[in-house]
Amino acid sequence: MGRADGVGGSPGLARQRARRWLLAVAAVAILCGMWEGYKALGEATDGTVLGWDLPARYDDLSMPHLTDVVARFSEPTNRGTTESVGVSVLKGAWYTLQLAGLGLAVGIAVGLGLAVLMQRFRVAERGLLPYVILSQTVPFAALAPLVAGWSGRFDVLGYEWEQWMSVSFIASYLAFFPIAVGALKGLQSPTAATIELMDSYAAPARATLFKVRFPSAVPYLVPALRLAFASAIVGSIVAEISVGRRGGLGRLILEYSQQASSDPPKVYTAMLGAALLGLVVAGVVNLVELWVLRNRPLGDVR
C-alpha cells in the first residue's frame, strides 16, 4: 500500500515516541523517590518537620519499603505454601482478565446492538437512550449484591447461573454503556450528503450500515473501547469482592488487606497486580487503535 511521505514512521514521530517512554519511566521513578523520600524524612525527623506533623504515617506497617514489596512477590504466599505471591497475583490477574474479557465481549455486543437499533429507529433512540443513561446512575454497590444473589437461583439456556457469571455480568453492565453511546454517535456521524450518496446508489440500509456507518464509527469507538476496557476490569475486581468470588485479583486484594497488620508489603503486591493488569489492557487497546486506524489521517480519534 502506498503511503504518502511523512505519515508513517517519520523521525519526528520516533523521537516523540521515545520521549513518551522516557517520561513514563521518569514518572514511575519520581513516584518511587517520593515514597521512599517521605519515609526517610519521617524517620529522620521523627514525624515533625519545622513544627508540623507529617500528614501520613511513615512506619513500615503503613508504608513498607518498596524493596520489601518487590521482594514479597518472590516469597511464598503463606507459611506452609510453596506458591509465591507473584504467581498468585499473576494467576489472580489472569482469572480476573478472563471474567472481565467475557464481560467486555458481552458489553460490546450489547452496546453495538443497542446503538444500531437506536440509529435505525428514532423511536428506539427516544425510548432506550434514557434507560441506557439511567442504567449507569444505579449505584454499583447496590447492584452487586442483587446480582450476586442470582447464583443458583435460575437457569440460562439450560445452564445454571454461576457465581462467576455474576462477575462477568457486572463487568458487561459497566462496559456496554460507553460502547452504546460512542457507537451511536459514530453511526450517526456520516453527513446528510453521504447518506444521500448511498441513497442515490439505491443502497439497502444494510449496505449503508456496513460500508458507511460502521467504518465512520471506528474513530468514535476507540475511546469508547478504552473506557469499556477500564470499566470491565474495575467492575470485575469490585464484583469479585462483593460477590465473594475466589480466584481473582479482587479476592486477593481483600485477603491480603486482611493481613495488612502482619504482612504490610503483601497488600501492595495485589494492588500492583491490578495496576499491571490495567497497563496490559491499555496496551492492548493501543494496539487495536494502531491497527484499526492505520489507514486514517492522523488525529482521527473523536
Place this chain on the structure above:
Amino acid sequence: MNTPEPATVRAVAVSKIFNPHKANQVDALIDVDLTVEPGELVSLIGPSGCGKSTLLRLIANLIEPTSGDLTVNGKSARQARLDQDYGMAFQQAGLFEWRTVARNIELPLELRKWSKADRRARASEMLELVKLGEFAHHHPWELSGGMQQRVAIARALSFRPRMLLMDEPFGALDEMTREHMQAELLRICSETGTTVVFVTHSIPEAVYLSNRVVVMSPRPGRIVRVVDVPLGRRDDDTRESAEFFKKITEVREALRGIEGGGDPRSADVERLRSAGGDFR
C-alpha cells in the same frame, strides 16, 4: 431506432412544498417545467432558496415531488434511481477516508455485486479518465481538493450512468482549480456522452459549461428564464470571447430581474434540508 430516444429528464408542472399546511410551510418549487435532452449539459442557477438543489434532488429521487409529473430516461424518477441511471457528485467530494482512491471508485460497483477483477479494471479505467492513475492506492486525505473532486466524479461515472447530477461540485475549489475542473468535466462528458444537470452559484461557470442555463428565482422557487448558450466547442479562448461575455450579461440580467435577497426566508430551504425536515 425509429422511435426517438426519450428525454433524459422531463418535468411537467412539478412542485415541491415542504411542511404543507403548517406554519413553517415552504414552497420550494412551484410548477416547474424542464426538459433535458440526452447529451445536454444544463445548469441550474439562482439565489439561495430558489429550489435549484431541490430540483436536482427531485430528479435524483432523493425527495418526492408534492405534485406534477417527473420522468427520467422515460421512466419514473424512482425507477431511474433504482436502475442507477445517474451518478451524483456534491460540493464536498464525500470520499470515504478509510478506503483508497481506487476502492472509493469501486464502491458503487460493490453495491452492484461486481466481481473484484471487474471492479479493479473499471476503477483503473476511471482513474485514467480523470488522470489520477498513479494515485489509485493513496487515501483521499492525501489528495488536494481538486483531485478529490475528480475522484468523486470518477466514482459517479464508474458504472457508466447516462446522466450525472452535480450539486455545486466545484464550489469549494479555488478559481484556478475550478476552471481546470470545468474543462476536465467537458472533456469527460464529450468522451462518455454523459448528460449533466449541474447546480451552481457561478454565472461564468454556468455559461462556460452549459448548452442551456436555467435561471431560477426564490419564494416560491420557479424557473424564470432559460438562456441558450450556443458557444460551440469550449476551450481557453472561449472564456475571453465576446460571445461568452454577452451570455454572462444575459444570465446576470435574468438574475437581476429577480427580486434581490436580503429576505431571511431565503435560507429556509437550506435550513430545512440540514434539519432533515421532510427528508427521506
